[in-house]
Amino acid sequence: MALNGKKFELLGYGDEHEIIQTMHYSIKGKVIxxxxxxxxxxxxxxxxxxTHHYSKTIDAAKKMTNWVLRTFQTRQQKCMLILWKTMVQPK
Structure with a gap:
């Protein structure tokens, strides 16, 4: 299987994070x-x-909410509820 070394990223977790910092991982001779x-x-x-995931998710939902409010002039409860459930809530 051919691996694309440009797509690898190293993310350390927990107490072993200090160990990861002292070790070097590489693929095809390139350090990750x-x-x-x-x-x-x-x-x-x-x-x-x-926290980063939460902020990105909230930002996406806010952007979609703003788009819905700019695009649709109606503010009828049924229409807003459908738009909320289909466009904003999945974010």
Whole structure:
């Protein structure tokens, strides 16, 4: 299987984080650099907490809410509820 070395990122967790900092991981002779957060399958993972994921998710929901309010003039409860459930809530 051919691996793309450009797509590898190193993210350390827990007490073994000190060990990871002293070790060097490489693929095809290129050292894999450590990062503070990574996006994988739509989930923002961080070595500290889920704060980064929460803020990205909230920002996406706010952007969609603003788009809905700018695009649709009606403020009928039924219409707003449908737009909320289909456009904003999935974010």
């Amino acid at each position: 650099m450590e990062t503070n957060h990574v996006k994988d399958l739509g989930m923002h993972m961080s070595n500290a907490s889920l």
